[in-house]
Amino acid sequence: MNQQVPPGGRISGPRLASLLGAWRRGGSRRGAGDLAAAVELQVLDGQLPLGTRLPAERELAEALGVSRTLVATALDQLRAAGVVASRRGSGSWVTAPGGGGLPPAPRSGEDLIDLARAAPPAVPGLLAAVDVARRELCAELTGHGYTGSGLLVLRERIAQRYTARGLPTTPGQIMITNGGHHGFVLALRMLVGPGDRVLVEQPTYPNAVEAIRSAHGVPVPVGVNGGVDGGADEGAGGWDLDGLEAALRQAAPRLGYFIVDFHNPTGLRLDTEGRRRLGAALARTRTPVVVDECLAELDLMGDPLDGPAPLGAFGGDWVISVGTAAKTHWGGLRLGWLRASEELISRVQATRYALDLGSPVFEQLVLAELLADPEPMLRRRREELRTQRDELAAAVRRECPDWTFLLPGGGLSLWCRLPERMSTRLAVAAGNHGVQVVPGSRFAAHGGLESWLRLPYTQPADRLWDAVRRLSAAASSLRAGGEPGPGWDVPVA
Secondary structure: OOOOOOOOOEOOHHHHHHHHOOOOOOOOOOHHHHHHHHHHHHHHOOOOOOOOEOOOHHHHHHHHOOOHHHHHHHHHHHHHOOOEEEEOOOEEEEOOOOOOOOOOOOOOHHHOEEOOOOOOOOOOOHHHHHHHHHHHHHHHOOOOOOOOOOOHHHHHHHHHHHHHOOOOOOHHHEEEEOOHHHHHHHHHHHHOOOOOEEEEEEOOOHHHHHHHHHOOOEEEEEEEHHHHOOOOOOEOOOEOHHHHHHHHHHOOOOEEEEOOOOOOOOOOOEOHHHHHHHHHHHHHHOOOEEEEOOOOOOEOOOOHHHOOOOOHHHHHHHEEEEEEOOOOOOHHHOOEEEEOOHHHHHHHHHHHOOOOOOOOHHHHHHHHHHOOOHHHHHHHHHHHHHHHHHHHHHHHHHHOOOOEOOOOOEOOEEEEEOOOOOHHHHHHHHHHOOEEOOEHHHHOOOOOOOOEEEEEOOOOHHHHHHHHHHHHHHHHHHHOOOOOOOOOOOOOO
């Protein structure tokens, strides 16, 4: 089973052998050439990011069942092509033509601009909510502190928000989780077994794909046209609904994972008719789906309550919704929720005990206070993000005029199409200029998307302009023939 290696990590001989698969070309005797070509293909597909340390010659030879001489010859060819660099005593790693040296240490402190995480800082008013929660905590201290599905007051307020958005919900249909991703992992653990297919969008949230693979599931991608082909308009949404319906019939996935509200990374939103059609297809094929609603409240063009109803209003109990406070309020709260039928919530709760015993009480009290009157704070958040989105868009148009993007109506990032297939190389070069970005290949289920780059607008305007100038300089260095050295691991959020 293929699984992408984190940038800057080390891949073992057996894992690389599994990744390469049937690398020999039939009866060809060009063993070294075939091996070199197979490794280069994995690099181009993003499965072996720049900076990945390769196994020693002897280890790889044993894993592949070939001679050490063949492996050494293949590495010589890769070094000659600039795909691999080596240093005595340090081994070999994936690089780019002209690259070399040891992986540089990431730049840190104020000089480093982090565009890898699409997560804003805490909302103003968080400390006031903490003060209220401190007083309310006294009533909880006489109990054991394990809240099961979560504090009732918090579940009530989340249920009220779903109802206001057009999906009637009771507190019994809500479970508090340790973030939106945690909710997805809980559903995944309960519904997906080894070898089961999970239908995902292409591109999609990278950590979701990694979670599917960690559960030994098989991600099956269906394209979101606005992210893959470009040019899709808001409204139709860019989703290939014909392809989704065909995949539901033919691939018989055990589960689906979709982001229909300001899709990460494209920023697109599925319209009401598309939700109706997708919900009907899920019911017809009896396919459960996890809908990631972590960005649903970040409508930068209007009031989220006036937008399309949640997919659960069209797909019924086949839809499991996950949300989070990380994108709207602050990631440091580490709280999210799962919305499903009461029967499924009970099943998830039983499964959860094998992983954790619930979410922290104090943070739940803080979030409950933030949601007591959520709209004023959310309105300020949306206004701030709208300004930053427009500033980032202006910076890209000015500093990188050959990059194109569709201005999103919500969410946290621009999905930029680059003038050439350079996303991974640019991500590494950007690190040398003090900017962390995530290459497009990380948003693909099986590699590719090298012509795309996600740029979050969660930094202040001056930092965004500075980041784009640095990215422009990094891109210019690549066009001028300068190539970056190996990269390092960059987390995605």
